[in-house]
């Protein structure tokens with residue numbers, strides 16, 4: 001499987017994505033500077049990494065969404081190619097209108113780093129097919145603007161079409177405001193587009209995949225992608 005990881009000025013989780021996909025999963029993983037206009041030939045998965053692209057100026061992800069490489073990421077997504085946006089990558093995908101909604105400042109107005117639990121809401125996606133609906137996994141968050149929001153009609157539409165991939169929950173899988181770290185509406189931690197080939201999430205699965213470095217709650221997503229490509 002060939003993975004492209006666009007790198008913007010201020011990205012820092014590109015290295016986590018390269019480690020997870022390259023070292024841990026053994027995939028051919030290529031960093032791509034944001035000024036490039038084409039993804040590498042035969043790219044199957046694009047991971048838009050976390051970080052602080054353009055210093056989070058204007059709004060997180062707003063400037064990166066206009067970077068030259070993003071036109072080719074859109075083409076890749078329009079052709080059904082897989083795109084995973086993590087944290088700042090999720091913010092960039094919303095700003096690029098590849099996903100609906102916006103990430104506002106955390107309700108606490110503070111940067112939060114913590115481990116959270118996520119409940120799988122959709123287990124039929126290329127990103128989740130190795131998991132089951134209702135499964136709970138633990139991954140880290142590290143963000144200042146993870147408070148996902150949508151206009152009420154758009155939110156109703158997102159929920160009705162099953163666009164919510166992951167929700168924050170307790171270790172036992174219970175849903176509720178008490179388990180939402182940032183104020184995100186309906187406890188939404190990750191969403192997918194209509195076709196299910198673009199997924200954005202605030203938590204960092206790519207930081208929880210290597211047993212040498214710590215817990216491996218993020219592996220379900222990478223195993224799902226491996227399965228999706230084995231069957232393709």
Ligand SMILES: NC(=O)CC[C@H](N)C(=O)O
Pocket residue numbers: 013049050051052053056060086087088089142143144145146
């Ligand atoms: N870890 C990240 O990608 C951080 C995203 C963004 N800079 C924020 O603080 O919300």
